Amino acid sequence: MAGSLEFIKSASGSGINSFSVTDCFSDKYDVYYVSVTKVDIAQAYYNRVRLINASGIDTGSNYDYAALQLTSYQSFSEVRSATATFWLYSSWQSANASDGQGLGMYIFNPYDSSSYTFMTHQASGFNAGSGMVGFKGIGVHHTAEQITGIEFNTPTSAYNYDNITVNIFGVK
Amino acid sequence: MPLGAARFGLLGGVADLGKLELIETQTVSGVSTVDFTSIQESTYNVHFLTANNFHTTNDSGRGVLRFYESGVLESAGVYQVAEQQGRADGVFAEVRSTTSTSLRYIISTGNATNESGNAYCYIYNAGDSSKYTFMTYQSMAIQAIPQGIMAFGSGVLPQASTVDGFQISGTGISATISLYGIAES
Secondary structure (H helix, E strand, O other): OOOOEEEEEEEEEOOEOEEEEOOOOOOOOOEEEEEEEEEEEOOOEEEEEEEEEOOEEOOOOOEEEEEEEEEOOOOOEEEEEEEEOOEEEEEEEOOOOOOOOEEEEEEEOOOOOOOOEEEEEEEEEEEOOOEEEEEEEEEEEOOOOOOOEEEEEOOOHHHOEEEEEEEEEEEO | OOOOHHHOOOOOOOOOOOOEEEEEEEEEEEEEEEEEOOOOOOOOOEEEEEEEEEEOOOOOEEEEEEEEEOOEEOOOOOEEEEEEEEEOOOOEEEEEEEEEOOEEEEEEEOOOOOOOEEEEEEEEOOOOOOOOEEEEEEEEEEOOOOOEEEEEEEEEEOOOOOEEEEEEEEEEEEEEEEEEEEOOO
């Protein structure tokens, strides 16, 4: 039915610092909504995002991002890069299991091999001992290729996801 | 390296998930509060709340959001907020608090004819008693000056509790406010 949000896939993982949702993008939709709310992490950190192409996770310097970090306890700050190997600042997750977070991300044109893949996101998280950390930003994967999946990661196993659930929807 | 389905609980294709479903629409005139007390928090982990044609009887009135925890309205200074504002005349401002008595939602509007505000927000983990309840939002309005203003931001009720209701409040509110649920696994 045109004009609706359609569930594609839910994936959950634990004990890892690289979590992939594969084969979630297809020629059925141009726009996708990615929702992340259930995250526990071993050590507080940002959720970093990479995309998956025919060869696997794209680890190249193909990611641009720009975001405003909004905090309840200190001045806001701009974060940006034109040569990143991931979208760094999608959201913040503290190590306190009771915190959780709210991240909503729209992905545009991932499956179109003739187009870059674009992203907008907005998030709310919590930095234990300080306060709320929010983000609003954009990203682009500046390689025209077919993207079939998305990966969330942290730097090392010291920042393992104790639990993470990602939900993918198509915007019809 | 992508990890296989055997390691994760993949639920693709399950029926009745992923719909943006209307829970309730309220069209109000001249009220101080709008309550949504049947939010189906055990069904929906993410809620989507829209406000359309939001007017207040006072000039520069705004709409704020509070949560009900197990039926009790939380109005103490326990909310945390961060908002970026931008006005059409070039004035931008940050607003933040760790001790707010409400969440910011609809940016302040003028009360003259055709001056109104509109907004949407996502609310996360309301029904999960083990998690904080988070929200993100974006709003725009015509202010009393008059000129356009936008605001976006994030908020949290940093208490692990069951949120089972939402309240939008302001002075003499007239608006159409709709609550949707996004079904997830």
